[in-house]
Amino acid sequence: MTVKEFFKSKTFLCIVVLLCIALVAGALLSIMNDLLYVSAEERVARTIKSIYGQEMAYTVVYDIVQESEKAPEEQVYYDYMGYDRNHNAVEKAGKIENVYLLSDGNYLVKSSGALGYKQGTVSIWCVAEFEGKHFVGLRDVSVAGYDKQTLMSKFTKSVLSGYTGTAEFNQVVSGASYSSDALNNALNAALAYVKTLEGGAQ
Amino acid sequence: MIRPADIRKIGTDGLLRNNPTFRLVLGTCPTLALTTAAMNGIGMGLAVTFVLIFANVIISALRKVIPNEVRIPAFVLIIATFVTLLRMLLDKFIPSLYESMGVYLPLIVVNCIILGRAESFASKNPVLNSAFDGLFTGLGFTWALTFMGIIREVLGAGQLFGYTLWDFRIEFFSSAAGAFFVYGLCIALFNLIYTKVESHFHKVNFEKKYITAPEAVQEEVK
Numbered sequence: 238m239t240v241k242e243f244f245k246s247k248t249f250l251c252i253v254v255l256l257c258i259a260l261v262a263g264a265l266l267s268i269m270n271d272l273l274y275v276s277a278e279e280r281v282a283r284t285i286k287s288i289y290g291q292e293m294a295y296t297v298v299y300d301i302v303q304e305s306e307k308a309p310e311e312q313v314y315y316d317y318m319g320y321d322r323n324h325n326a327v328e329k330a331g332k333i334e335n336v337y338l339l340s341d342g343n344y345l346v347k348s349s350g351a352l353g354y355k356q357g358t359v360s361i362w363c364v365a366e367f368e369g370k371h372f373v374g375l376r377d378v379s380v381a382g383y384d385k386q387t388l389m390s391k392f393t394k395s396v397l398s399g400y401t402g403t404a405e406f407n408q409v410v411s412g413a414s415y416s417s418d419a420l421n422n423a424l425n426a427a428l429a430y431v432k433t434l435e436g437g438a439q
Numbered sequence: 440m441i442r443p444a445d446i447r448k449i450g451t452d453g454l455l456r457n458n459p460t461f462r463l464v465l466g467t468c469p470t471l472a473l474t475t476a477a478m479n480g481i482g483m484g485l486a487v488t489f490v491l492i493f494a495n496v497i498i499s500a501l502r503k504v505i506p507n508e509v510r511i512p513a514f515v516l517i518i519a520t521f522v523t524l525l526r527m528l529l530d531k532f533i534p535s536l537y538e539s540m541g542v543y544l545p546l547i548v549v550n551c552i553i554l555g556r557a558e559s560f561a562s563k564n565p566v567l568n569s570a571f572d573g574l575f576t577g578l579g580f581t582w583a584l585t586f587m588g589i590i591r592e593v594l595g596a597g598q599l600f601g602y603t604l605w606d607f608r609i610e611f612f613s614s615a616a617g618a619f620f621v622y623g624l625c626i627a628l629f630n631l632i633y634t635k636v637e638s639h640f641h642k643v644n645f646e647k648k649y650i651t652a653p654e655a656v657q658e659e660v661k
Binding site (some may be wrong): 247250251254255259260262265266269270272275283287390 | 501504505506507509512513516517519520523524527529530531534535613
């Protein structure tokens with residue numbers, strides 16, 4: 238096949254048609270992505286609105302992504318040490334991912350817990366309620382995401398409400414025991430962190 | 440120009456005669472997974488309707504340009520574009536629905552209903568007909584998912600559109616096995632009613648045409 242024949246062939250036509258569709262689609266999606274982009278700030282504002290029912294001003298206290306971008310000697314991580322089912326200590330059973338100080342003085346904390354089903358994780362959002370400098374307890378605990386957990390539907394609102402008002406470490410167990418472990422680790426990581434804020438944070 | 444009779448035919452095809460869920464048993468994966476709540480069913484149905492309409496229109500407009508040999512990759516490219524666009528729109532404006540649909544939203548790209556309508560209708564018919572086909576097929580999918588969602592939500596969670604009706608619930612209906620069970624019952628019920636209604640209309644039409652027809656027609660039949 239000569240070059241001239243190739244350009245007149247069906248193969249060339251097929252390539253051109255597919256390329257044209259891909260180019261137009263790519264251009265359209267690029268423009269729409271620019272118009273409809275949801276920033277990280279907007280996502281946090283949504284989370285706050287879904288918990289509080291209204292928008293609220295906030296300041297970022299801790300962001301694990303921003304932390305990882307710092308120089309290694311400046312990085313700070315808040316890991317929670319827990320125990321597995323054989324009572325062996327696990328150094329990173331839970332960790333803090335994001336912390337926001339809300340304008341009403343409370344903290345919005347996102348933490349994740351390990352040791353779930355198939356060694357998966359569960360991450361939660363919770364509000365740490367403060368009265369002045371005194372930590373009162375957690376409220377509005379909700380599941381932010383999970384990995385490999387197949388029975389997360391067991392964590393209904395009524396199960397999660399078992400965490401509400403918690404100011405001390407506790408265990409809540411639903412029908413999914415491994416996922417409960419991960420969720421408890423996430424919750425305890427949040428509690429451990431919040432207790433470090435007590436007394437001097439505000 | 441599309442005739443009203445064509446719209447009527449496309450409409451009854453999409454909504455009833457060739458209902459994608461209960462007659463063709465297509466799009467089963469989201470049907471089973473997302474009908475735990477009626478609102479999810481409506482959301483998924485409308486999302487598929489959106490993609491169906493726009494994908495059908497574009498595929499129909501390009502039907503004489505796209506070579507037959509690469510029609511499937513071209514269709515998938517077009518469908519994927521609209522699914523991505525839909526994801527962006529939902530994430531921006533209806534984040535709760537975006538989150539509840541999870542992985543099933545991007546999976547619309549490979550939904551048999553959309554690819555099936557593109558291949559069997561949009562690639563052979565004019566733009567306006569294809570748009571109506573997309574609309575009615577999508578609405579057929581939407582009502583079927585909503586119907587199943589209502590049954591599963593009421594029985595499985597004691598709720599309807601998120602509002603609690605009573606404390607009584609049978610968790611089986613919220614499970615995957617319950618989805619298959621409800622789906623099977625819905626298909627059986629739909630086909631039973633459809634067959635009865637269709638045979639009734641055939642009978643009425645037959646009587647109208649041959650029994651109560653003017654004598655001249657009856658003579659002709661004899």
